Amino acid sequence: MNALEAVRARQSWSKVTDEAPSRDELLKLVAAAGRVADHSSLRPWRLIELRGSDREVLAAAIAKAEGDKSPSSKPLRAPLLIAVVASYRKSDKVPRWEQEAVASGVAHMLSLLLDEAGWGVLWRTGRYTRAKAVAKAHGIGKNEELLGWLYVGGKPAGKKPGRRRPVDARALVTRMPQPKKK
Template sequence: MTQGKFFDDEVLEAMATRRSVSKVGPHTPTDDELRELLAAVTPVADHKALRPWRLIVLRGEDRGRLADALDAAAGTTREPGERNSKPYRAELLIAVIASSTEHPLVPEWEQHATAAGAGHLLELALWRAGWGVMWRTGVLANSDPVRAMHGLEEHEHLMGWLYVGDIDPSFRERLEASNRPALDPHQFLGMLP
């Protein structure tokens, strides 16, 4: 996909061609690779440098704990050995947490926007590094059992989870061959009346 003079830049091209990948494979970045990618995330716009966000990595049995918490929140009972499958859609989930603090010049909504910005930058960094990512949320994300399972403090808000894994080669080929047009930018750029 090449549109306009800016798409000669590989970073802008990656941003313009980013897609959510709902079904990711079992291979995931290591924690060390995640730390490297965070260098692209930490410069997120952050009024007063409050750093109102954090990430929690869920792998292995952590996903089972999340499955149990989601079931508890929904009031769902399952047969022994049966589990909620949602957290098992990926081997790696990254919880994006808004961790706001009281500040006279930076309202909570702005701090949540910073946390969402950090989550999106991480999603873009993972995409640029070749990983498939899907940001998932849900009505139970901030239920008491799910919050407790993540160890959230009263002032924190779970913004959702990034489901991360490798991309099936045939799906990647389809993505690269896609000529899906970009949205018309005019609808997003207005002028004062």
């Protein structure tokens, strides 16, 4: 499968099995995903691997952020969660928004690589990505923001991924407006 075919085939998997890539497999894919365009090579991102009881810690932090008494079940929906963190660097050349774009690019590239490797992936966000209890559970620093989590697991046999509408490229690609003639 070439890159175009892999991107066209990518779908979000809201339900996955209890299988997950090994740490070594994950590290290989992260090394490749980290090759996204990165002005000044700041690497303004980091990833946090959550497996096993790590997910229960997150479940309790989400419950605290939401004011719930029972832990959230969301982090238990996949065997591997990868927290995506924008880790901003001081730079006179690279603004904060561009650094966040790099972190998002790494997450998206990693989701494509995981999908192409045969894993089911869903990028989950939510209001609690900015909650203090959730940030504390992840060890988020003062110059960092949690952008969400990649939920990763096996693709269930016989199940289909979520539906995606085709992209109408003609409606989304325009030309530069031309100056009006006098």
